Amino acid sequence: MDLQTLWFAAVAVLWTGFLLLEGFDFGVAALLPVLGRRPSDRHLMLRSIGPLWDGNEVWLITAVGAVFAAFPGWYATWLPALYLPFVLVLFGLIIRAVAFEWRHSHHTPAWDSSWTWVITTGSLIAALGIGAALGATTLGLPIDADGNRVGGAFAGLGWPALLGAVAVLAFSLVHGAMFLALKTDGPLRAAAGTFARRWAPVAALPLLAWAGVVHLRYGTTVTAVLWLVAALALVVAWAQIVVGREGQAFAAWGAMLVAAAATVFGAAYPVVVPSTIDAAFDVTVADASVSDYTLTVMTWAAGFGLPVVLSYQAWTYWVFRKRLTAEPVHEEPAEVPAS
Amino acid sequence: MDVLDIARWQFGITTVYHFLMVPLTIGLGVLVAVMHTMWVRTDKPEWLRMTRFWGRVYLINFVLGVATGLVQEFQFGLAWSEYSRFVGDVFGSLLALEALLAFFLESTFLGLWIFGWGRIPKKVHLATLWAAVIGSIVSAYFIIAANSWMQHPVGVVTDDETGRPVQVDFLAVLTNNTALAAFSHAIVAALMVAGALLVGIGLWHLRKRKLAGAPTTDAEHAVWFRSVRLGGWVSLVAFVLVALTGDWQGKLMYEQQPLKMSSAEALCETEAPASFSILAWGKLGSNECDDVHSITVPYLLSYLAHGDFSTAVPGVNQLQEEYAAVYGETYPDDPSFGDKAGEPIDYTPVLAVTYWSFRLMIGMGAVSAGVAAYALRATRKGRVPTSRVGVHGSLLAVAAPFVANATGWIFTEMGRQPFVVYPNPDVPVEDQVWFFTAQAVSPGVSAGEVWTSLISLTLVYGALAVVELWLLTRFVRAGITTGDGAPVPGSPPEGTPDDDLPDGRDRTDDVLSFAY
Numbered sequence: 001m002d003l004q005t006l007w008f009a010a011v012a013v014l015w016t017g018f019l020l021l022e023g024f025d026f027g028v029a030a031l032l033p034v035l036g037r038r039p040s041d042r043h044l045m046l047r048s049i050g051p052l053w054d055g056n057e058v059w060l061i062t063a064v065g066a067v068f069a070a071f072p073g074w075y076a077t078w079l080p081a082l083y084l085p086f087v088l089v090l091f092g093l094i095i096r097a098v099a100f101e102w103r104h105s106h107h108t109p110a111w112d113s114s115w116t117w118v119i120t121t122g123s124l125i126a127a128l129g130i131g132a133a134l135g136a137t138t139l140g141l142p143i144d145a146d147g148n149r150v151g152g153a154f155a156g157l158g159w160p161a162l163l164g165a166v167a168v169l170a171f172s173l174v175h176g177a178m179f180l181a182l183k184t185d186g187p188l189r190a191a192a193g194t195f196a197r198r199w200a201p202v203a204a205l206p207l208l209a210w211a212g213v214v215h216l217r218y219g220t221t222v223t224a225v226l227w228l229v230a231a232l233a234l235v236v237a238w239a240q241i242v243v244g245r246e247g248q249a250f251a252a253w254g255a256m257l258v259a260a261a262a263t264v265f266g267a268a269y270p271v272v273v274p275s276t277i278d279a280a281f282d283v284t285v286a287d288a289s290v291s292d293y294t295l296t297v298m299t300w301a302a303g304f305g306l307p308v309v310l311s312y313q314a315w316t317y318w319v320f321r322k323r324l325t326a327e328p329v330h331e332e333p334a335e336v337p338a339s
Numbered sequence: 340m341d342v343l344d345i346a347r348w349q350f351g352i353t354t355v356y357h358f359l360m361v362p363l364t365i366g367l368g369v370l371v372a373v374m375h376t377m378w379v380r381t382d383k384p385e386w387l388r389m390t391r392f393w394g395r396v397y398l399i400n401f402v403l404g405v406a407t408g409l410v411q412e413f414q415f416g417l418a419w420s421e422y423s424r425f426v427g428d429v430f431g432s433l434l435a436l437e438a439l440l441a442f443f444l445e446s447t448f449l450g451l452w453i454f455g456w457g458r459i460p461k462k463v464h465l466a467t468l469w470a471a472v473i474g475s476i477v478s479a480y481f482i483i484a485a486n487s488w489m490q491h492p493v494g495v496v497t498d499d500e501t502g503r504p505v506q507v508d509f510l511a512v513l514t515n516n517t518a519l520a521a522f523s524h525a526i527v528a529a530l531m532v533a534g535a536l537l538v539g540i541g542l543w544h545l546r547k548r549k550l551a552g553a554p555t556t557d558a559e560h561a562v563w564f565r566s567v568r569l570g571g572w573v574s575l576v577a578f579v580l581v582a583l584t585g586d587w588q589g590k591l592m593y594e595q596q597p598l599k600m601s602s603a604e605a606l607c608e609t610e611a612p613a614s615f616s617i618l619a620w621g622k623l624g625s626n627e628c629d630d631v632h633s634i635t636v637p638y639l640l641s642y643l644a645h646g647d648f649s650t651a652v653p654g655v656n657q658l659q660e661e662y663a664a665v666y667g668e669t670y671p672d673d674p675s676f677g678d679k680a681g682e683p684i685d686y687t688p689v690l691a692v693t694y695w696s697f698r699l700m701i702g703m704g705a706v707s708a709g710v711a712a713y714a715l716r717a718t719r720k721g722r723v724p725t726s727r728v729g730v731h732g733s734l735l736a737v738a739a740p741f742v743a744n745a746t747g748w749i750f751t752e753m754g755r756q757p758f759v760v761y762p763n764p765d766v767p768v769e770d771q772v773w774f775f776t777a778q779a780v781s782p783g784v785s786a787g788e789v790w791t792s793l794i795s796l797t798l799v800y801g802a803l804a805v806v807e808l809w810l811l812t813r814f815v816r817a818g819i820t821t822g823d824g825a826p827v828p829g830s831p832p833e834g835t836p837d838d839d840l841p842d843g844r845d846r847t848d849d850v851l852s853f854a855y
Contacts, residue, residue: 066435100402105810150783
């Protein structure tokens, strides 16, 4: 495998990792008004993702950084073509991040409910916007020979953007519910399980449809198999949540995303931004990539860095592995006086 | 305004705003980590209380730095796609390495630190904070290396076919002398920000307590007193280092971007020996430096530029001619230059901006050092100052190093115009890499789109600033007795649970109430 293909795969892994990890914290945040009816439930929901969301978001930053680093031609075509959706995503991510932190910096019911609302809104905007951007990109943008968008600010937005947006949000909602069913206990666990059971089959449809369309347009036998794996994972996830095996359901639901994303990226390769104007204007891996020297440097850095990152992120999940309950957490008596 | 101007305003506003958070995050992160280390080593409760109080201030601010940093990573592509295409072989990899090697570290371990109280062993927990702090410093290094490459491109050759730089020496990019100087300058400047905060707030609490007749023997007094002493020493030592690293950076700039430095001095004609300008008047805004008059210190500029008292320092007029001779009198008549195609090129940056930002940077840094010296003197041998002017002045002066940091960046960024990638004078002209700001902007993006993002981001940033300041002020005013009502982490329950919390949270038992 040449370095360009390797880095295409790396970018695909980073985007998939981002959707897989941030997907559940998007989902938990978006479900706050649905499952978090009582203040204690909302607190529990936020605590379940509290230590994790920021680390999850770095997957997005790294994914975008890797696109810039390995494929500047992709980065420079893609972001301006979808200028307004990306600005909207940034807006959503900004207000959501500060809301997570600031919600707990002051205590009145109005303050809490305002920032809860901001967390939910920001997460919805970000999930929809990222889905729209990915959907529009995988199915084509109006790109001219120089890699610039033609046709104005909204030219990139059509049904593929809508499909991508709904796919990412719907996936995230059930992913969040499955995460809550796995990570919490008490009435919230039951409510989240019920939500996941009821909505999993419906919520998977846009994602499978998106991957299916991309496969039908560009795919190969391999992507057909990947798509079938995604469909199978959905059946497993649903069956497991119905019988209450929350861990296996969460894993299978995640596997569905991984297989669907692999279908999309696998079918798209080697095109990174297809042009709806003329296939000759498609931006490909070869057009967009940096020099082999830079790719080699990056490969060494990632070869050392990524295992370290994965180990300490795994450790974080291990440290916060316990189920959370609304009961207060009792700790060992400390060695310091509580003055 | 055309897309170029709007995009430049957007970059300026979002970057300066982001850079208000960054020095505080870096500087305060280091100091909180020191406090936490002192607590682990000595077990003294005041160190824990300091860690918790300043840790909260750190966190309230940290998240805003992260959120506004996101915009930075995207906007190179959004508004500056031609720039991204041009520099892709170097610049993008530094951003990606920042994310991979630094930002993951910072975000993941900060989450562990916030939620790890009483959950992981004490020393491991301390290590998580250090990991996060080191992450933020490494992150600053990669970003400054990326910026310094734009100021002084090294380690590349020009691709004959595309005309774009191709990286040939990654190590040269990482060890760019511009980057090493700028990084050390920025890190010590960040410590000044944190030091000033500790001094201003600490003195204010000390004075308030003294006027109220509070004891000077309790833990709360110790918290504020130590904060002032620590902050004062950090500020003072950092100021010396800021001056030394600034001198290093200045001397490099005289070699690498002489126009930036001559504009900083409004030095029109080449002088030998050259005088340093203290104050200037006249039509600085006209960008004709012949209209400017200033009060000067003889010989000083030669010394600052070259380390001796007699060397000639080139003036703006000469440099403008030299640059025009090499890089062209006018922008190429090419559509990629938009409205600027065929227009004459002004190689002199906006004099009013470079001149005054340079002076504000140095002046505000000096104010900060003065306040630190005052605070250390006023608290010698356990004394507590009651001077209204001194204490309130110190509180006001918390803003000074922020202004110094912001104007420093404005100076360095505006001073390298009209280039976004400045030609490296160490390289023969035919092998040089350079890129005009005018050709960097995204060609496919409309003015309406950039207006939309500029206005919406500015409004959101403004609103966030109001909330952040309100939160910080409220938290800081309350001090450590009421504002930080959560118990010492891991302590046995004391008293009855506080039922007032809206979530029904139990303040005494919930270890997470430290942060969430």
